[in-house]
Amino acid sequence: MNLRVRDLFFLLAFLPGLSGCGVKVEGKDDGQSRAAGSPAYGDTFIEASIGDIQGLIPNITSDSASHEVGGLIYDGLVKRDKDLNIVGSLAESWQLSRDCLTLTFKLRKNVQWHDGRPFTAEDVRFTYETMLDPKTPTAYREDFLAVTRLAVLDPYTLRIGYSKPYAQALETWGMYMLPKHLLASYVHEGRLREAPQNRRPIGTGAYRFVEWKSGERVVLVANPEHFEGRPYLSRVVYRIIPSQATIFLELKAKGVDFAGLTAIQYTRQTTYRAFEKAYVKYQYPSNAYTYLGFNLKDPRFADRRVRQAFAHAINKQELIDGVLLGLGREATGPYKPETWAYNPDVPRFPYDPDRARRLLAEAGWKDTDGDGILDKDGQPFAFTILTNQGNEERKKVAEIIQQRLREIGVAVEIRTLEWASLIKEFIKKRRFEAIILGWGIGLDPDQYEVWHSSKAGPDELNHISYANPEADRLLELGRASCVREQRKKHYDRLQEVLAEDQPVIFLYFRDALPVVSSRVRGIEPSPNGISYNFIRWYVPKERQRYTAG
Amino acid sequence: MIPYALRRVVLAIPLLIGITFISFLVIHLAPGEPVELQTGDLGVKSSAQSIESLRKLYGLDQPLYVQYWSWVTRLARLDFGRSFAPDGKPVLQKIGERLPITLFLNIIEMLLILALAVPIGVLSATRQYSVFDKITTVFVFVGFATPDFWLALLLMILFGVQLGWLPISGLRSPTWEFLSFWRQHWDFLSHLVLPIVVATFGGLAGFSRYMRQSMLEVVRQEYIQTARAKGLSEQAVIGKHALRNALLPVVTILGLSLPGLIGGSVIVESVFAIPGMGQLMVQAVFSRDYPVIMGNLVIVSTLTLVANLLADISYGLVDPRIRVGRRGRS
Numbered sequence: 001m002n003l004r005v006r007d008l009f010f011l012l013a014f015l016p017g018l019s020g021c022g023v024k025v026e027g028k029d030d031g032q033s034r035a036a037g038s039p040a041y042g043d044t045f046i047e048a049s050i051g052d053i054q055g056l057i058p059n060i061t062s063d064s065a066s067h068e069v070g071g072l073i074y075d076g077l078v079k080r081d082k083d084l085n086i087v088g089s090l091a092e093s094w095q096l097s098r099d100c101l102t103l104t105f106k107l108r109k110n111v112q113w114h115d116g117r118p119f120t121a122e123d124v125r126f127t128y129e130t131m132l133d134p135k136t137p138t139a140y141r142e143d144f145l146a147v148t149r150l151a152v153l154d155p156y157t158l159r160i161g162y163s164k165p166y167a168q169a170l171e172t173w174g175m176y177m178l179p180k181h182l183l184a185s186y187v188h189e190g191r192l193r194e195a196p197q198n199r200r201p202i203g204t205g206a207y208r209f210v211e212w213k214s215g216e217r218v219v220l221v222a223n224p225e226h227f228e229g230r231p232y233l234s235r236v237v238y239r240i241i242p243s244q245a246t247i248f249l250e251l252k253a254k255g256v257d258f259a260g261l262t263a264i265q266y267t268r269q270t271t272y273r274a275f276e277k278a279y280v281k282y283q284y285p286s287n288a289y290t291y292l293g294f295n296l297k298d299p300r301f302a303d304r305r306v307r308q309a310f311a312h313a314i315n316k317q318e319l320i321d322g323v324l325l326g327l328g329r330e331a332t333g334p335y336k337p338e339t340w341a342y343n344p345d346v347p348r349f350p351y352d353p354d355r356a357r358r359l360l361a362e363a364g365w366k367d368t369d370g371d372g373i374l375d376k377d378g379q380p381f382a383f384t385i386l387t388n389q390g391n392e393e394r395k396k397v398a399e400i401i402q403q404r405l406r407e408i409g410v411a412v413e414i415r416t417l418e419w420a421s422l423i424k425e426f427i428k429k430r431r432f433e434a435i436i437l438g439w440g441i442g443l444d445p446d447q448y449e450v451w452h453s454s455k456a457g458p459d460e461l462n463h464i465s466y467a468n469p470e471a472d473r474l475l476e477l478g479r480a481s482c483v484r485e486q487r488k489k490h491y492d493r494l495q496e497v498l499a500e501d502q503p504v505i506f507l508y509f510r511d512a513l514p515v516v517s518s519r520v521r522g523i524e525p526s527p528n529g530i531s532y533n534f535i536r537w538y539v540p541k542e543r544q545r546y547t548a549g
Numbered sequence: 550m551i552p553y554a555l556r557r558v559v560l561a562i563p564l565l566i567g568i569t570f571i572s573f574l575v576i577h578l579a580p581g582e583p584v585e586l587q588t589g590d591l592g593v594k595s596s597a598q599s600i601e602s603l604r605k606l607y608g609l610d611q612p613l614y615v616q617y618w619s620w621v622t623r624l625a626r627l628d629f630g631r632s633f634a635p636d637g638k639p640v641l642q643k644i645g646e647r648l649p650i651t652l653f654l655n656i657i658e659m660l661l662i663l664a665l666a667v668p669i670g671v672l673s674a675t676r677q678y679s680v681f682d683k684i685t686t687v688f689v690f691v692g693f694a695t696p697d698f699w700l701a702l703l704l705m706i707l708f709g710v711q712l713g714w715l716p717i718s719g720l721r722s723p724t725w726e727f728l729s730f731w732r733q734h735w736d737f738l739s740h741l742v743l744p745i746v747v748a749t750f751g752g753l754a755g756f757s758r759y760m761r762q763s764m765l766e767v768v769r770q771e772y773i774q775t776a777r778a779k780g781l782s783e784q785a786v787i788g789k790h791a792l793r794n795a796l797l798p799v800v801t802i803l804g805l806s807l808p809g810l811i812g813g814s815v816i817v818e819s820v821f822a823i824p825g826m827g828q829l830m831v832q833a834v835f836s837r838d839y840p841v842i843m844g845n846l847v848i849v850s851t852l853t854l855v856a857n858l859l860a861d862i863s864y865g866l867v868d869p870r871i872r873v874g875r876r877g878r879s
Contacts, residue, residue, distance in 0.1 A: 044723055044724060046723050052824075052832070054634055060635050066635070135606070137602075137603055137635070190606075193635060193636065193637025194631070198635070198636055213824065215646075215828055216719065216720060216721075216822075216824040217719070239719055240822065240824070241719070241822040242819045242822060242828065243819050243822070245702055245820070246705070246717065246718045246820055249702070249705050249718075250717050250718060253710045253717055255709075255717055255718075419835075420837060425580045459601075
């Protein structure tokens with residue numbers, strides 16, 4: 001599901017008017033000239049990427065860099081606009097039948113692949129078949145399994161049928177469309193990865209591919225024929241820089257135009273005049289939250305009072321202030337505040353250690369031997385929190401939680417493990433007591449895979465083995481309707497159930513902290529972040545830095 | 550001599566097979582497998598079926614010995630297989646993309662180290678305990694103790710950010726393709742200055758010490774006294790008689806560092822964003838890209854064996870005593 005992956009890393013939403021979350025437009029003395037420059041074609045935009053792209057057919061990759069590059073080269077039938085509404089991209093219009101079972105797309109007629117061939121409904125059918133083909137190594141097949149039939153009515157009209165209402169039906173078609181004339185034989189032979197398309201892609205998108213030097217850079221140029229108009233920025237260069245420290249130095253030397261900052265860089269190290277003149281800083285909550293999860297198969301954590309007690313013992317604001325330097329927002333559930341599915345009226349668990357102790361006492365945990373650690377049936381309350389290596393933020397969160405739980409008489413050990421080992425040996429095998437990890441959330445509120453009791457198998461995502469019949473029912477209802485108001489009802493209730501249950505302790509949504517060179521204009525922060533209108537970004541003629549191209 | 554070399558080559562084959570078998574085993578024992586890392590990006594929908602089908606696609610559902618056998622039989626035909634990464638490139642192509650820059654950097658670095666370490670070593674040995682010797686000793690300790698990445702960042706801040714004389718990272722400027730022919734070359738070379746300085750600084754410390762040590766030993770030998778006694782100039786004594794002999798152990802170390810030439814330094818490459826072998830290997834390990842890891846290991850271990858062999862043979866060529874002894878045996 002491309003939108004979901006891109007959402008995670010790319011289409012981050014900016015929310016105005018939230019405490020401490022306003023966009024800070026630095027270098028205000030520059031405001032005059034900012035308004036003056038008129039849109040102009042030209043210049044090169046240099047972006048820093050910490051990881052190399054995995055390939056140039058994003059339908060079969062799952063890393064953020066590939067999807068970011070792929071999003072400029074390819075288009076889907078639909079996309080999200082600045083207010084997160086689904087709007088047409090390659091599709092001119094669509095109709096969803098009243099029973100939500102039939103979806104009819106009308107495609108744009110003037111669209112050409114970068115090699116000049118016309119884009120038609122056959123390409124859409126081909127992309128669909130590719131995603132379903134068992135020989136295609138994709139992680140996004142699931143979304144297309146709900147489709148029961150796909151009929152091409154004429155070269156620019158498609159009808160898609162579903163056997164039961166599927167809430168994400170429309171969003172599914174944001175998947176990148178692939179050119180049939182270049183890929184058909186590779187897909188049939190199961191050699192999609194080896195196709196030249198994966199190195200020198202031909203798309204329909206706003207930018208054409210020029211060069212990919214593995215581990216070094218990817219170069220794209222504006223596609224003057226694009227159906228949404230020629231993009232202003234003539235060239236885009238993705239520089240692959242695997243060290244965060246180096247990216248930061250490149251920013252200081254103005255070697256890159258766009259990069260993400262860490263909290264400390266944002267608040268302490270970029271507040272000097274020259275930096276604020278050269279870059280505009282943005283800040284908005286990201287689409288991912290950090291949580292403390294429990295293995296609910298463990299009888300100690302199966303007791304809801306224990307989990308609620310922990311929620312009272314942890315001070316979320318303290319975590320945000322201490323670890324993120326204030327650049328984040330408390331999470332009350334798995335939905336981001338200010339999105340349509342978010343329900344602010346759920347039970348909350350303010351920091352209250354006395355309450356926590358009382359709840360634990362109710363659950364039978366008392367300090368009978370006077371060693372400062374609660375015990376029950378002769379067993380002290382001690383457990384280990386696992387988290388992944390290389391993530392300083394989670395490690396610090398774990399340490400603060402360790403301290404807070406110690407204060408209510410619970411002994412916590414912290415263990416950090418390499419990502420692959422953590423997932424394979426501990427998470428999948430359920431060999432953990434508690435974990436601190438994060439979840440990326442999509443723009444659609446369907447989180448069936450994470451919370452439904454049927455998804456607790458070894459390769460599935462309900463690691464914590466959460467099972468609540470009411471939550472199950474709400475998740476089923478929520479994904480089976482295509483009317484937003486109805487869905488909202490179900491998801492509101494789901495958030496109440498989750499808040500009451502505290503299957504995990506929802507900690508915070510951290511902020512995304514990108515900076516963009518101040519010579520670039522046309523950026524309009526919105527609930528959909530800043531990158532959604534990239535093709536309308538421009539540099540006024542007199543401030544263009546790289547004249548070539 | 551030739552039968553001896555042949556025997557060594559034949560003996561190297563089972564050794565190589567042993568190395569590959571153990572590496573293969575160890576890598577597959579490491580927890581985590583490539584399919585999980587491709588689908589397990591948290592937040593991405595990945596069903597049990599799609600993981601299973603990926604496993605099948607890569608042959609990871611087979612028992613380990615079957616996987617090893619099919620890998621070895623392909624290797625015997627010099628087929629290193631394709632990367633598990635979604636780009637699906639042949640392993641040799643991936644290595645081929647990364648090798649030239651690493652090799653280029655390492656050879657320049659090695660030449661620079663030699664050009665600097667030999668004179669430094671000789672001078673500090675012949676003027677033992679002089680001011681020069683003391684300064685270089687301090688310098689060497691500083692060199693040993695300085696972490697590469699730290700020195701790199703300091704130099705980047707000074708020359709890249711503050712002075713703006715040199716580019717900070719990467720190999721080419723973003724507008725490289727629009728530069729003139731000569732400017733392109735200058736641009737490329739200017740990107741290499743800092744990485745080479747950092748890598749040389751680290752290596753220089755060790756090599757100059759070896760050189761000093763070896764020279765100190767040689768100048769105490771009787772034949773040096775003889776040379777002096779016969780009235781040769783100091784220059785001839787040190788430059789001709791002592792240096793040649795003192796270089797022997799250094800050449801050995803040089804030979805053994807041959808495999809290191811293609812290995813690439815992970816730290817220098819990451820900090821300077823140079824797409825070389827070190828980065829390729831580290832990424833392959835983190836994503837459990839077995840074919841790339843194994844391909845890399847085969848090439849490096851083959852080179853190590855070749856380097857060992859060459860070192861042994863060249864000993865024979867350089868040192869008559871060894872040559873005579875071996876002839877006697879073979």
